[in-house]
Amino acid sequence: MPPTSEPLRKLGFLTIGLFDEGDPRRGHESTLEIIELGEQLGFDSAWVRHRHLQYGISSPVAVLAAASQRTSRIELGTAVIPLGWENPLRLAEDLATVDILSGGRLNPGVSVGPPMHYDQVKHALYPDTADIEDFSYDRVQRLLDFVRGKPATDFSGVEGFEVFSDRVQPHSAGLGRRMWYGGGSLRSAQWAGEHGMNLLTSSVVKAEESEDFAETQLSHIRTFRAHHPDGDRARVSQGLVVIPTDSASPEQRAKYEAYAEKRMPRTAAPQGPARMMFAPDLVGTSAEIAEQLYAHAAFREIEEVAFALPFTFDHDDYVQILTDIATKLGPALGWRAAA
Template sequence: MKKIGFLSFGHWSDSPHSAVRSGADTLLQSIELAVAAEELGADGAYFRVHHFAQQLGSPFPLLSAAAARTNRIELGTGVIDMRYENPLYMAEDAGAADLISGGRLQLGISRGSPEQVVDGFRYFGYEPSPSDPAGADLARDHTARFLEVIGGQGFARPNPRPMFPNPPGLLRIEPQSPGLRDRIWWGAGSRATAEWTAAQGMNLMSSTLLTEDTGVPFHQLQAEQIQRFRDAWTAAGHDREPRVSVSRSIFPIVNDLDKQLFWQQRGSSDQVGFLDGGTARFGRTYAGEPDKLIAELAEDEAIAAADTLLLTVPNQLGVDYNAHVIEAVLTHLAPELGWR
């Protein structure tokens, strides 16, 4: 069995070819897609976070709204760029959203991807040290503080004459949501970062690219990343089993519209390019008739190694079409591959 969810970037464009014309459209349709995915039997609704872009940028109002409309499905991010975040404010928002959801939040966080603007985190008021111009240490420092305060320990000295009575001792961030600390994921783009993720006791979220290339197919490199994560987790001695997710673009061709949109991507393959000044390997798109996809996906070592599969959806095609894609994977592929 494997958990299967969707990952949406939440694009919008005022274009006649887009079913998502505005920020309001993408927020409201994201909620509707989460509802539809739950009704179809999917396990997760995840949303990408990008600042200074016509995409989803403020996850907690969206996650809370989706939580209020659903009952079972996991709700998460993939990923929040921690360079932009106030760790304590984020802890309050995350605790509130998790309580609204009944403990269904699965928060993916990381340093983030290449930005729309130069050093966008500076506009949010955060200055990395001169030795950390890209903000990697800044993101990890913010993460460490966030993980610390969601654990529920008191740290703030109470006012001796407060407006409302205080409990004894130091005060903590409120509201607290028990168990949230075990549902934080780090979006790791390399094997070394996956090992660091395990040492911190976070779950592993691995996407459709890795910021390194060893010459082997993407799925094999990603499977090695997952194994290194699991080995590091064991070495760290954590007392729970970790979770691992991978993202894939999968489009079963089961009707004429599918064929019109994705037929030309049947021969997709890995791509090697450059990201942040280094070599990166990008995973392929899986498109084709179900029998063909079943054979191809059965060979994907990283999907086999992960407990969670996130389907990247073309959200500008609208809720109905994306629900169709999710349903096609759940009905035509998942049973044959042992995912259901």
Template sequence: MPDQNRPLRKLGFLTIGLFDPANPAAGHESTLQVIELGERLGFDSAWLRHRHLQFGISSPVAVMAAASQRTSRIELGTAVTPLGWENPLRLAEDLATTDLLAGGRINPGVSVGEPMQWDTVKHELYPDSAGEEDFSYARVERFARLVAGEVVRDFSGKQGVVEEFSNRVEPHSPGLRDRLWYGAASRKSAVWAGENGFNLLSSSVIFPDAGEEPDFARVQQSQIRAYRAAAAASGQPQERTRVSQGLVVIPTDSASAAQREKYQRYVDERTPRTAAPQGPRKMMFAKDLIGTSEQIAEQLYAHAGFQEVDEVAFALPFSFEHEDYVQILTDIATRLGPALGWEPAGAGRA
């Protein structure tokens, strides 16, 4: 059995919210039901991937708003929203509104950079300003200032009989700025996140620095440590220095024989990409962890990246059925989580 001297403090899950394009409502309803199940099972958080022009959730803010009205406790987040697709001011308004509706449970995770497949979409996304758009860290800095409620213009006050205007983004949700996360896959991004007061999302895809050994777990560990060192050096408050790890885990404890066979095929198809770094940036993929909860727990405790965190958002496989997610989440909450020292919300802890 793994060493449980350092129990896992927070347990979450991440879903892409896959849907059939012929019936997208059913897929969105399935996602909401999965989030409701997560709350009943005691999960601390549910996270949504953000997909554009694909068959996954394109509007996680709307889904979080809906989920907030069907749950009361579980935290809701995005992992991650690519800000290249967003107007930071409008996104700040939507997230603050949703956070207020949720009672302060929203955890927005963001990233920057050119939108995926930029050349195929820029004529529709930014038809008049594609060449001038700034996809650097400055975009996320602006977003954070807007969420924090900093002044955006000189004008405020009453105009006419009933119109009243603010000089900051409204509504303002106190505490939301402290719950902003940055999805960092490189040491540079991890350090930037630490210096600028973001919590850190580290997932199953990372980029090593030049000269680093191609060992995913060790590279992830190094990035997390660099993040924490940068946050400490810049005097960031503790509430802005949380770190969450997101690996794909597939416990098979209560799976049927057919499910186990399907899960193993999925893992086998994805495993070759983990054998060596990919592409010019040497992108590295973590191995999917499959097996009994005891077997997965042993692998996690031996994982250098996992050793650096006390909260996780395990990623659900992309292409499974609703009943598969029910089985996987139930095993995570009732078997894998406890094997990692975690206790469900309501079971003797806040």
């Protein structure tokens, strides 16, 4: 192991939870089975994406509530909930409830900004307030305040036979320290650090100081930690797409290579007005992927990952990929499976 890289301390994975419109239960059941498998393989965390008006998980908090009752150890996260679709007070109640049910294993990841395709959906989402909704960091701050126990009202006490609290109930004391921000820019990294959140950095970043993906991601990590009260100990999780092929069949390897090749052109240069950069998908044996990760400037400064599973693969593919990650790639990165 190169001396510039610390052993990987926490190994996680991320899934989008796709389903067929004609049989949505099967897709959701597949997601729950994958999370159960992750716990059996010793993964430290399982994360789910959030998709609205698509054929992916639209309610990750509900899915993780179910997962909390079928697992006992693995941490459960969202990567990420777009807060433009959420009421922070109601979401705080849901998050605290699931955290209590899971025994303190929830790791909510969030982001801000207008909802995707906002002009097409705003009249259904906010029929009376679409033009005055605040999609800034203030929306995250409201959620953080409610999760961390700040008052939501100036009323509390007994009214008739009912007892009222001035803060969100249930209150889960440790949840406030397990809130994550999904950031791809220097501004987001700094804001998350200043507000004591953890940082999720993925395979998408904004080209700001460089057009080299790894160097840009590294600058975000260092900016975050420079502004976080915990400094270099502040938690960062990296979420690249990795597809080990150690135990894959020839047909699976061909599928994986074709998938990565199809997505490769977008990694050549920053994309669109926002100048977003995409990391290449890493496909190969665990030894080959480990070598590529050790050469990655940002990977060398983190101790946690949530490797993203490809969007469109089959259940058996995910089983093979997760098994290889847990038994081959993780150990090659210095990780030890949880008991």
